[in-house]
Amino acid sequence: MTGVWDEVVGQADTVAELATAAEDPSAMTHAWLFTGPPGSGRSVAARAFAAALQCRAGVRGCGECPSCHTAMTGTHTDIREVVPEGLSIGVNEMRALVQLAAHQPAVGRYQIVIITDADRLTEGASNALLKALEEPSDQTVFLLCAPSEHPDDVAATIRSRCRRVALRSPAAEAVATVLTVRDGVDPEMAQWAASVCGGHIGRARHLARDAEARSRRERVLAVPLGLRGLGDAFGTAAELDRAAMAEADDLSGERDAVEREELGIAMGAGGVGKGVAAAARRAKAAEKELEKRQKVRNTRNRRDVLDLALIDLAGFYRDVLVAGAGAQVALTSPDSADDVHRAAREWAPESALRRLEAVLACREALDRNVKPLIALEAMLVALHRG
Ligand SMILES: [Zn+2]
Structure with missing residues (x-):
């Protein structure tokens, strides 16, 4: 076809x-x-x-x-x-x-x-x-x-x-081909991105193209073995929350500005005479409405960004369980294989499972509109405790 x-x-x-x-x-x-x-x-x-x-x-x-x-x-x-x-x-x-x-x-x-x-x-x-x-x-x-x-x-x-x-998650091979053939991504980078994207083509493309996205992912995958104390847990929660906010602002910032400008033009700036006061009131109301919509969108972006980080984290703990059981299944983050095997040696399977559950519980909490920082803190304390 x-x-x-x-x-x-x-x-x-x-x-x-x-x-x-x-x-x-x-x-x-x-x-x-x-x-x-x-x-x-x-x-x-x-x-x-x-x-x-x-x-x-x-x-x-x-x-x-x-x-x-x-x-x-x-x-x-x-x-x-x-x-x-x-x-x-x-x-x-x-x-x-x-x-x-x-x-x-x-x-x-x-x-x-x-x-x-x-x-x-x-x-x-x-x-x-x-x-x-x-x-x-x-x-x-x-x-x-x-x-x-x-x-x-x-x-x-x-x-x-x-x-x-x-629909199924497409195989890594199919994702790599699309990235190379259609998006012109370098084959080696395409292979890597396809191998870590969990069948998510958009994610693979983003990782292949955006160095900042790659380094964010690296920082997230360093969390499991980087939690030395309770202080780290709270520090990491705050950092993840801040990073998600910054990325959400990045995503919506430009669009917000364009929309504000368009609204300003539509409403006409300045003017004198009859009807000006009423027009100004209408403009003010439209501006308020736009602000409200942008805020909702920003909240959603921030949640989506956090969700991606949580999916990466969940993948790590899942990999630890897979490696611990000696199962011959592909890892979700093959490039973290060393860390995964180290964790599998150091943690009891029950504790890896509890950590995985803590990540999933955090996703659910965010879904229920729990404040992100609170949900992240609860998760990281659980990840530290094991
Ligand atoms: Zn046609």
Whole structure:
């Protein structure tokens, strides 16, 4: 398969199924649920499928026609993608979307809605979506993406109305090939990044390209053997928290500034005469609203950054257990093999397991909106104690 399917890495079976559905209207369903571990490419697969559905060429999803092109760059008139700015997708946002989705497509064959984080739907939003799924209009297609089919991620009522597509983590070999061939990464670097990314293509690309990301990862992986005392535990918690904040600021800083500037232009600066006071009030309110949205986005970025660090840490303790048991399985961080084997010799398996559990408990705590520093401190004290 070529064209838009090139983007869907290491998922041959899924691609075959989606391509068939795009070719043959009788094999088509109006609601799909893409699941798979983070980085397996759920939203990429959904986007490629949307492009194929809109494609005007003989073989759907050619990747060349204007339709495919606008679909893949996110500018197709009849494809809407919901990316929650905050931690959840609210009911008003969903109602507006459902209403738009019921319209006839303007230029495409379908009116397509992609919901990239269906696990972030509020209950109200879920219900609004459910109504649309229950009474589908002919030309509307909903593509939902979520980590799993678990009821915590997607309500059972919604899941039962969707055709399911399960993506796998792509093999390291497939990831390395994409990095080399498509992103022009040096082969050796691509191999390394693919071997430590846990099947997460975006993460592999980021590590391959960004020296700062590589050194952050190194610092995180040095934590397990670097905890000499309780003071280290608290110091490390504070450092991880600070680093996550700094990176989140980096991620959102530029975008925030652009948005503020655009808002300023939209509202018009200065002016005299009638209506100026009212306009100023409106501008002030819009500014407040923007600030609120940016703050929510920043919080989310910070959580995502911390989560990556926790996944690396969890991988380390998992590797220690694997090495301790003498299992012939690939390590999640093969470049830390020396540290992993040393830890496996020094720690009892129960203690490595308790540490792994402490990392997972910290992820859950962050998920419940526990203050990051508090969650990190609790984790690091547990990691130190063993
Ligand atoms: Zn096309």
